[in-house]
Amino acid sequence: MHKTYAYGKFRLRYGQPFPFGATPVQGGVNFSIYSNHATEAILVLFRKGETQPYAEIPFLREFRLGNVVSMIVLDLDYENLEYGYRVDGPYEPQAGHRFDANKILLDPYAKNIGGRDVWGAPIQDHGNFPYRGRIVTDDFDWEGDRPLEIPAEDLVIYEMHVRGFTRHPSSKVTPEHRGTFAGIQEKIPYFKELGVNCIELMPIFEFDELDNPRHNPLTGEPLFNYWGYSTIGFYAPKAGYAASGAIGGQVDELKTLVKELHKNGIEIILDVVFNHTAEGNEAGPTISFRGLDNKTYYMLTPNGHYLNFSGCGNTLNCNHPVVRIFVLDCLRYWASEYHIDGFRFDLASILGRARTGEPLANPPLLETLAFDPVLAKCKLIAEAWDAGGLYQVGSFPDYDRWGEWNGKYRDAVRKFLKGEGDVSEMAQRLQGSPDLYAKAGRSVDSSVNFVTAHDGFTLADLVSYNHKHNEANAENNQDGMNDNDSWNCGVEGPTNDPEILALRRRQMRNAITILMVSQGVPMLLMGDEMGHSQNGNNNAYCHDSELTWLDWTLLKTNAALFRFVKNCIAFRNAHPVLRNREYFQQQDYLKVGYPDISWHGTSAHDPDWSEDCHWLAFMLCGKYAKGGTAVDDFIYVAMNLHWESHSFELPKLPIGMKWHVFVNTAMQPPEDIWEPGFEPILSEQSWIMVGDRSVMVLVGK
Template sequence: MPEYRTSRGRPLPLGALTLPDGVNFALLCRHGTDVTLVILPEAGGNKPLAEFRLSGKRHRTGDHWHVAVHGLPEVFCYGWRVDGPKGQRNRFDPSRLLLDPSARIISAGESWAATCETDPARTSRRSLYRRHARYDWGDDAPPLTPLEDSVVYEVHVRGFTCDPSSGVRFPGTYAGLIEKIPYLQDLGVTAVELMPVFEWDECDCPFTDPTTGEKMTNFWGYQPIGFAAPKAALAATARDHGQLTEFRDMVKAFHEAGIEVILDVVFNHTGEGNDHGRTYSFRGLDNELYYLLGENGDYLNYSGCGNTVNCNHPVVRDMMMHCLRYWVGEMHVDGFRFDLASVLGRDRRGNVMIDPPVIESITEDGVLADTKLIAEPWDAAGLYQVGGFPFGRRWSEWNGKYRDDVRRFWRGDTGLAGVLAARVCGSADIYQWSSRLPRHTVNFVTCHDGFTLNDLVSYNGKHNEANGEENRDGLDDNCSWNCGAEGPTDDPAVRALRARQARNMMATMMLSQGVPMLLAGDEFLRTQRGNNNAWCQDNAVSWVDWSLAETNADFLRFTREMIALRKRHPALRRRRFFVGPVGQMVPGLDTISFPPGGPVRPADAGLPPTATGDATAAARRSGEWATAGLADIHWHGVEPFRPDFGEGARTLAFALDGRFTGRELDDDYRMDTDFYVAMNSWIDPVEFVVPRSPTRRPWRRVVDTAAEPPGDFLAEGTGPVIAEGEVLRLAAHSLVVLVSEP
């Protein structure tokens, strides 16, 4: 065994810090009484190169254990053995070699699913140290795209390019993602939201394929075992421990293309699971400190994954903050989407807190001040905080109500016209009460969890038999409609209706105020064969089939054009909610129009602050709608200024005044064109009388989702002129967009 010189070391920073002639190791362990650092060869295994039992007097500062070791090799593995009190709430076991929670590289995961653990309680994964040269970021800087101007693209690093049809040199990797940047630029997205890239054990899946009997894998990665370590198996250079550099290369390449990188982070639970789960680090370092425990020492499970992290404990909070600062400061990521973020608002007993300290710390942190913070505002125990996530002015939210309401409206459910109006307006009924803005709603119709867009219009029910749970897993209510046939069909009428429905929902999302988010592959109608919970499907079910970009080129073109339309027009990317009449903002004008209140409060629906419910109702009954005044949005029905928000309504129409884009007080304000949008979710055609343009300019048709491609989207200025008072006959389940002449 080699002889290595040691010194006392220092307590900060935690983890393995490079010194001029060695490495400083620091570990936080409050209740441990006996701590040993173990150095192992680069290849790992259990035969140590050296072991250093730390003295509580010499190598401990408060709760931090530390030692500096000199003369170590350039690359090696290491781990910690910890002993301490015994009892129900403690899990100390010095026979287990624990990962360093601050490790930036974790070994034995270089090849996907190549190292499957045999011991259900222990792991062969090891913390790995490599003396890296300083990374040259050059002039890299974050794009800092304003949220209201963002178009987010949710993508799984492996699944995006793993299929041979991707045509990349390094499939399923960060490098493979770099190869697809030109495609993403052409599509028009401004940010990629990467599904988990924290190290996890993909072999940690208890189910087998019911057809082949083969063990399935944890494909999605929502089971982290190392919060600071990028997933090795997602790197083409992992065999040389190059995942840190390759990840940075990816971020740098995205930034050069003007695209931001947002990470889907999982802090609500870890991959250690419940009482029967494997111990990686936290359970063996200080079980009672890191997890929420019941009276009998059992794990409180607000995450649905077996355990819940004790997020608001000061020590755990500091660990999370250190991790987030690392990903921003050292890895240059631009934001985070927090999985089951409502868990972050629970105290050590699981009670919901009003002002959770960890959320406040993230909100107020200086390093994170320019990063995008996106919450999944619910948890697995029923806490649902859409519109009410703590410290909300700093946080955007996945808007689950938007997803469900858009799906239900286009499915043809009744009573959704007024609700959809609120969703299209940025969900002011949800967000404005807390002084928030349209950018706080992340609007999505599909995401990784649930049906793809193609499956949403092709299946009435889930088909998860391949997951090995006899179709019991996944949501049963998907607000979906198969358009007349379940699954694949050759019926041309059904296929045409499905394509129209997909265009309807994509167009609705791009026309809505807020931040749109697409699921990777939806732009060319990827399918998961009706599987709405493909977390364990590392195969063609989850992989993006790039041949569909040619098969469904018409839909890809439509999506690309809708994104470009949104990016061209600030009227579709407002920074403030609609206020209805804005005559008071234009000197000398005092006439106003009275849009209907719909299902929300007058102030949220674009009504003037002085308008009362009685005044609005009287205006509706008399039909005396002021058309000479100014409003940023006008509500219509099949006739101008006569909207129908009744229980049986299945239509919605509105016009946007191009003079008022929600940016009037900003330096980049410019006048925009007017928009007229009409939607028909009824089973029969409906005729709409076209109102005059708010600025009295001629209308031209741009979008008709019922038209055969390429007529579904016409370049601005080339479509037919539509006159005021003309009757537009919208086909069943279709949407039309008119844009005024410049």
């Protein structure tokens, strides 16, 4: 038993250095923080709702071990407690030090954070300490729940925004649940009807949605930090995303959502932002890291300025050993305490940079995450580029663990859709991009395929706009991508022209079809299945409005599109030959009379690889499903993105088998697609006419 110290009315004991943060222990709470350069640290205690602290307790010198100070404060009523730290040390910005004992700092390990309890509400009068740590007890009843560990190649990912998904009144969720974790839980039957088995949530770590100072120049309304890529607390779920956030119930509400998703066979992946923080550059606020140990946590120039590979003012020093431990501890916490199934890393190339910013050949953080025993079954997905110009799609350090957002897949499919693509490159993308991943010994599920994502046009806008229209962002339309590879089909934006509208609908169906018949892991953007538009805004990060909220009346307006997407997903789920983990060998290695994949043009077995070709067909032999461990039908896909119709000669099937039509995007609903298992027999078995800018999928059985 350690000695008990008295400080005023408080009784203190030497604490446990690990874990960092505030942890309930027998008889009290253990507080532990790290700082390499601090000279003094003080624990600051508040009662919930009060502006002034009721106690400030210094960490005694006897409580230091190495660069960690820790102490147990006995007999604390921690259920009514909020806390922070004052940390003193040199204020020498040119040397990288920015200590200021006048500021109260948020604990970077805080598991629950007060201050942004209700979405959009002004921060309560907390003096100079707006974000306060709260203590969490682990008493949630998981009822035996565990992460699902669905094989990556079997996933269909649905990328979504927590608030935007159900905030619109048309969502018909319980009014107080709109825009929350509880609202998502009410929509689980929708995920099941659509057929997705994994949702990927845009950032849910605590952030300040009100830290955008701009106003919409078109309406005068304030703009928001809507997307949340500006983290304040890495261990705390966002209170404003919880219907129970006003009473501090966000932890249990999120855990309940995870548990219910798992009960329904749906995984959950979190979009995590470890490349920068909300503290920004030299002019930004001091919230946490800057005041704890600025020189350790951030990449700095020799004269103390912030390196900015994130485009957001600062860059976390991820390959410093202490910061690396912070990231690892954080992910372990979410995996173990919240049963999260995987993580998508925003601007992940930053995680492979040295402290000085140079890319590392063998980044310690990425290697640590790849081989960590706790994270061994978690999906790890990299956005393999950053704002500093480092683009690593196909070359991201892998260790046979990392998947990648395949930006080259997105670009190739978009170009092909508008008749400008390279059929040779399309052949690579359809196979899971072996040109990018196979040489490094990586599997097909390394490629996370997408045509649209939160960052860029929605699918409806991709076929409706040639140019971005971001004037409402108050950045003079200079933000957002310029190279969208979009095509408006003849008119910019809304139109009543029936031919253009029909072409746009066909192009959306073409995109979904190609995505769902490609090897790799498909990702669908929230709302694309019902034609959600953002009026040509390709960077809607700042809009908390009907521009970004999902309008559920579109399910009725665009019922044919929803039916099409739902059946395409069901088709993929029904056919294991579309979900291989190993690459096709382009040969008949099982001696079944057909290669695993064969390529075709308007003539069978005679593809046209010329630069001016706008059509391509391929056939999959079902005996090679899952590398020959499963048996499936034959699948033939003909893609004609030319502006003229073409006749395609069909490859011959084994005796007794017939071609059936699953998809023909040239047809009008409901004959554009059929339910899997109920495809009608093709009337002519030797050839098909594929309409202009359309795709056909046949099943041989």
